[in-house]
Amino acid sequence: MLPDVQGMPDQRGVALDDVGIEGLRYPLLVADAQGAKRETVATVDMAVSLDANVKGAHLSRFVEVLHAWRDQLAPDSALRLVEDLRTRMGSGSARVHLAFAYFLERQAPVTGARSFSEYQCALTASVSTGDPVLTLGVRVPVTSVCPCSKAISDRGAHNQRGYVTIEAHPAAIGEIWFDDLIAIAEASASSPVYALLKRPDERHVTMAGYDNPVFVEDMTRQVALALRDDPRVAQFRVRVVNDESIHNHAAYAQLGWNDGAIGGAP
Template identity: 45%
Template sequence: MKDVQSEKDERRLPLKKVGIKNIEWPLKVLDKTKGHQYTVAKISLSVDLRHDIRGTHMSRFVEVLNNLKMLSPAALVEILAEIKDKLRAEKSYLNICFPYFLWKESPVSRLSSPLKIQAVIEAESSMMSTITMGVQVPVHTLCPCSKEISEKGAHNQRAIVEIYVRSKKMIWFEDLAEIAERSASSPIYALLKRPDEKFVTEMAYNNAKFVEDVTRDVALELEKDKRIEWYKVQVTSFESIHNHDAFACVEKGMTEN
């Protein structure tokens, strides 16, 4: 059959990325405590395209995914290399996003239940391979200003802590999630009995934090970890008494204006 994708293109315009986006894929991933767990990921794969080639062979991206047995740093490097080889490209790119479950005990009743976080991996291969991993973790924040000016209570809400890192050695999703929870007013739990609710409510009230506080506290924790070469932190608070969200962001290497 005629290979239309490989036809010569006369427009002489290279493309930075061509590929497939948001294919849903069953995936086995490493788990720090249980060895592994199963999930369903959304995966995007792409390569650069030379100026003289009309198109790429999209089916080859899926063929490469068929060889993925378990997600690991070594598997990511292998996928990127195989994509470049199959598609005769100089650069390859990968983005994976999937739900990841942490089994957490409620603080008083000690009942265990799964908490869903979002795991994110971005990887790129050209002359060298780079892997950025991240988590999006739900937490609880309580407003210090509201607490200060109110006679009773303070407005509080869920927030999302996003942490993205590049590191010298492997870092577990669980490690990043723990930093996010430790830096918030309180962790979030799937299952809470009344004594647990009392504990969490009082913990948050005694640990009031703005999104700015949480963002800085997470960054300081990441700075202590010598494995981490780069990080980005963003915290978004889904405000309970405003019709907008509040957020703060920091990235390693920032300089003051």
């Protein structure tokens, strides 16, 4: 038998909040709201608490657990993954953070041409002696037309690429997923961003955006109202950033909410 040095007792009496691995790149299958599974590669952080009398964590078990759950990532299975990790490590708490590209098939608004759009998403699941906690995060590219530019210009209005970032805690596991947050973010903007547009689609997107100008403040408020009024969401934070097209700076707005008035920090 090889000696298990990590499993030996420690005499210093210091418990550790987190011990784990971070920055691991690993292939996953992530469920979408349509019942399909999307292939992706995640950057993974995994951690457990360590009792004062335990010398070290068995790091190989982190990857073993991740590998066992790699092809079934969904809201309920994410919590089972982290509970499996906590149990196998014999720890009081465990946490898993996964960040990955999430692809959804989109149709162009006029021609119906299909292509995949990429969204940066993240999932954090944690368990301890209390209730499990799940956090969903999305970063959604959008287009916005400046209302001020439209109001003061004889012709046209400047527009820019922006990003709507949402972090949300579901009220109940499995009721809301990345697709829902992406839809809320895109609805707040002048227009979604598409990977593929034919000429009729580009015409439609340009004019639709011009008819719906929004500031970063507008988008932030629209997302906040949609999330606040959604019973599936218990807590959220939203941040909108525009990479300004006629300035050498970015513009942003943000807020958080937690079972109270808009503007309260979660």
